[in-house]
Amino acid sequence: MSAAKTTQGTPGAAPGDTSRPAPLLPGRGNRSRTRWELLALLIPGLIGLLLAFILPVLAMFRMSLNEHGTAGALVETISIASYQAVLSDPFYWQVIWNTLVMGFGCALAAVVLSYPLALFLVRTTSKWKGVLIALAIAPLLTSAVARTFGWIAILGDQGMINSVLLALGVVETPLRMNNNMFGSTVALVEILMPYSILAMISGFGRLNPALEEAAGSLGASKFKVFTKVTLPLTLPGIFTGFLLVFVLAISAFVTPRLMGGGRVFILATEIYNEATQTLNWPLASALAMILLVVFGLFILLYQRAVKRIDQG
């Protein structure tokens, strides 16, 4: 009887004794076996990733160090000539700037448009809720090429909008809404919106109607409820949606290509041109590396911002 050992005076130092997932096969004699199991599970995936992702990025980095010789010939060497060519040329700075502006514009517009819709979808008690959500996400199931085609039919000089405006006599010559940055951006916003809607719907988990009602019952105006309760709670979802659209927009290619009219110079179209038209692979690779770095920087900044929001 009586205690096997007396208690020790370390208050609250014991770690939680539940919820630690156990390895599939614990037991002292099975450590090495566990390691083999782990390797067997990871290796096929790692090989796939190596082939489909790591090698291509490395090959691209290597290619970016080659040179584009006379008459367009490819010269195997180690040089930073392509990077110099890009970074010393104001035109490419403009391209990088355009890319960022377009990404930012698309993300901003997509978030502004998605937010009310996502809020509505999360709150609605309609029996059509499922259908409404499906409708909002349905465009994802439609090829981006097909939707770009739809936008050409809407925004083109002889498209729907211009036909209506001309017929009504609102304008005399068609508005230029296709073959430029405007058209590409409008179409891209629509094409990428489902992603931000999805991100927001799943990110609004913390939003509980009771909280808003509580704030209302405490005397907060509708505006106050929104700025003090709704907005802060939905901020993470907004951020994820913004990042997702930004990332997808600055790497978008099909839409700016088909709707840019040769006037939209962004990294994605430049990379494609250099890779398949001019066949300047080193330059294309250098541009791609730069895009990758821009991407990395942005995601880093994003993570910082998210951390700050979570702490604040």
Next chain:
Amino acid sequence: MLKVLHRAMIVAIYLFLLAPIIVVFFISFNSSNRLALAFEPPSLQWYANLLSNQGFIEGARVSFITASITAIVVLLIGVPVSLAVARYRFKFKGAVEALFISPLVVPSVVLGLGLLLVFQPIGLTGTFAGIVIAHTGITIPYVIRTTLMSLTTADVSCEEAAKVLGANSWTTFRRITLPIIFPGLIAGAVMAFIISFDEAVISLFIAGSGRVTLPVEMFRYLQYRSDPEIAALSVVLILISVIIVLVVERAMGLRKVMNG
């Protein structure tokens, strides 16, 4: 008043979101080859044309085959990785997980160029194998994410209970874990299939003059022609995706998994 405004705003956003699909739908029944919405009697000629467009048929065949193989391959290599991340303790686990998610944050033009540079010297451009490898890279994050989600929401104690009852690792996986995460796997595979089927940019880079997927065929078609045939094709594709989603939803409760 405010409520009416709010309603109107929601309707307007829906309209914007669905505008191209609606337009494509109407154009596909146009009898003229103009892109505009004409007031002409509806016609099914563009749907009939689809049936004789060898490029589209071949593209659809290539896309279907590669997307199916991609979905299977990605499941086969992605599920074990998720299992390792969710159920084992090891060093660099965070790094491994991040690595497998990272193709998601690499622009597809960049990946496309990289794949082109790797595939060209070894003759993988324009081949089934090349397309499958390329699409494996971009779909693996989705499968790993959905699988991880089902693995982490699944009750670990079910697996523990099975083991206490005498099941070894493999039996536990086969009899307990796999059936429980199955809806998540299907959701992941369907996503992988749809993404692979729709993917245009990377396929464009690695298509070369060989096998061409349907989106690439459509993109190229749009570069030379813009008639309602492409609209008809889009409508058919939309119908197919809707059917796939409905079937999966009925069978597996996809929404539960996607929302979870």
Next chain:
Amino acid sequence: MSRTHIPVLGAGASILMLATACGGGGGAADEANGEVNILGYAAAFEDNYTAAVLDAFEEETGITANFVPAQNSAEMLGQLRSESGNPTIDVVIMDTSVANTAIAEGLLAELDPAEVPNVENVVEMGQNPDGYGPAVTFDNLTIIYNTESVTEPPASFSDLWEVPDNSVAIPAPPDIQGIALTVLTADEIGADYQQDIQPAIDRLAELAPKVQTWDPQPDSYQLVTNDSAQYAIAWNARSQFFSDESGGTLGAVSPEDGIAFQVNTINAIENSPNPEAATQFIDYALSPEAQEAFAAQMFYAPTISNVELPAEVAERVSSPEDPSIVEIDWAWMADERDGWTELWRRHVIGG
């Protein structure tokens, strides 16, 4: 490798071949007289060239000729580069400036005049000074317009500066149509394009408001046919072809102020798998029979002097003897193309 592996490998290889054969439409690969693989432009070019030249060649020689399509010359170069160690292509038909790059990279083979006697019939402008493949087609830059909405057809490139705003489609460089337009513009204002291109660029900048798209999607012929754009610069051969296809909706102009030739060369690939069939095919492609047939089919101008075109074809294709030809040094251009592209982007499209 041990002996037992060989049958296994053989079986694997034959399955692979079977698979590719099925996918490719099933050409009998091992006919007695062998085969030749020709890399060339996709779409209309592929269809018409196969009909006019490849089929006749097969009939005459018994050699199977396979057309391998590519989207553009750059893509062809990419393919040649990638398989330089182990080519599958025997003959390539590509733009001369890209061919110069391929020659510089050692991808193409010199031709033996003895084996390709028809080369000597190629006109001066189409000959390669270093003995590589000569020109196989000539084409020239033209203006197309929509005959239904344009009442006064343009007669020359300079007329484009007078058309309504937002009505022209121009494929800007790196597309060689844009390059050719630059040369013609320089010629028009009396500047030497090899000395100073800036005046031409300045003049082109004035054209910018008229231009609807610098990157026609779909291509110019479609845009003009369905009246999305009213004018475009385009290649003569396709313009004539699509003019017929559109039932006259698309009109092609023979510009008065200068003719810029685009040259497609035909070349043998270094270390190609079927060198003899390749030279045989090249020789046939340069024969009067093939040249006439393709001209009649798709209005590409012949590159040899000993042809007789029917009058209705002759008036729709330019002759290399035309006095208003503005000569373009495409070999020189290969190095300048990037620079010009930059100038366009900065001063023409941006301006």
Next chain:
Amino acid sequence: MSSAQAHLELRGLNKTYPNTESPAVDSIDLNVAEGELVALLGPSGCGKTTTLRMVAGLLDPSAGEIVVNGKDLVGTPVHKRGMGMVFQSYALFPHMTVAENVGFGLQMRKLPRKEVKDRVQEALAMVQLDHLAQRRPAALSGGQQQRVALARALVVEPTLLLLDEPLSNLDAKLREAMRREIKQIQQRLGTTTLFVTHDQDEALDMADKIAIMHNGVIAQYAPPEEIFDRPATRFVATFVGKANFIEATEVVGRGGGRYRVSSDLLGTLEVEGVEGIEAAEDAALVVRPHRLGVRRRGESSAPQIGGEIVPGGPVVPGRVVDSAYTGNVRSLVVDVPDGQQIMIDELTVRDRALAIGDEVEIAFDPDDAFLVGSR
């Protein structure tokens, strides 16, 4: 009912998680006799679940032995240990019917199909669920799920039954019914059982012996009555039941666990206590609130304790500062002279209620006080 022979024995069992300083389970020893039901009781984070998971084989111990029937199980993989376990979440396999769930362990033992079927039937009858054999777990109530989990664990005739907070997901009424049911089944089958809970009532009600765990060590291991009446430490006294502590100023050991204890409040008393207390420092008398009597000051009758009159013993004056009525018991808080507050649970009597502000006198029987040491 407890036999002397240990069926389960933990020897110096230790678990230290990587990257933590203090161990989650700190070298504990524990003997469980054949057929006993032992509760591991303690607040969350005390190491009780970690201990149970090590016994089950779901966690590797950092050191120590787990001996069952004389054989050390450390190193034996979980699926070869032959235990039965009921999880807090029940962990029923959602894709299997009730019968399939219960039969799973038998299948793993490769028993003939017929025998599996019979034993599943038997087990389900035992928990009165034979009519639900073909249902899925999701279609069952919490109590029914609980029974399925129990049947599934017992049907394999485990060497040890391990229960991890099995009742915490049930509502209060059902919980009490299940306590009795589990206890009855366990007694009928005679299965040695280790039972983790943070609910003292559950442990007191069901267990043959309770091991109170605190910060990774066992603070006391004893039958329920002893835990309650003779707590080994202040922690045990507060964790199991309510307790008043009266600080000692002087302690003189009299041998045999008896002490003369002086305190500011009570003067000098002779009481029982934990063996081995040598100094007054940190020693305190534990008096349970319901063992104290109270009367309004100036009232003629003696203070009531448990409804009876106490003839002597210490009497302390005080003033009621809080009074809470809970039906059969009134809980009072009384300020006493040394600045301390004393809790008193008084059985309610008709027409008599002490109110806040009342001056009272408190008395108790010294036999109801127990001396605990420093910790």
